[in-house]
Amino acid sequence: MANNFSGYQKKVINGYYKNIDKIALTRLQELVTEIYLAPTPEKKSRLWKQVASYLKKLKIKDTIAQHILKQQDPQLLAKNINDWLKK
Numbered sequence: 001m002a003n004n005f006s007g008y009q010k011k012v013i014n015g016y017y018k019n020i021d022k023i024a025l026t027r028l029q030e031l032v033t034e035i036y037l038a039p040t041p042e043k044k045s046r047l048w049k050q051v052a053s054y055l056k057k058l059k060i061k062d063t064i065a066q067h068i069l070k071q072q073d074p075q076l077l078a079k080n081i082n083d084w085l086k087k
Contacts, residue, residue, distance in 0.1 A: 035077075051077065052065070055068065
């Protein structure tokens with residue numbers, strides 16, 4: 001299957017992959033807020049699964065990611081996000 005993307009589309013795609021770290025960190029920040037506001041445990045569970053996905057995209061060490069996911073503490077996640085943003 002050939003990729004017949006226009007020049008503009010190629011720039012958009014390249015820009016996305018070039019900034020995937022920033023995009024993932026921003027989404028994790030949004031997820032912290034959503035977890036705090038989640039009305040049900042089921043919703044929180046779904047959000048934590050998304051957190052796991054973004055931690056994987058950011059290539060966070062497994063020990064750190066597993067600790068965050070095991071604790072399921074939004075404050076712990078927010079603290080780590082702030083540390084990652086400083087790097």
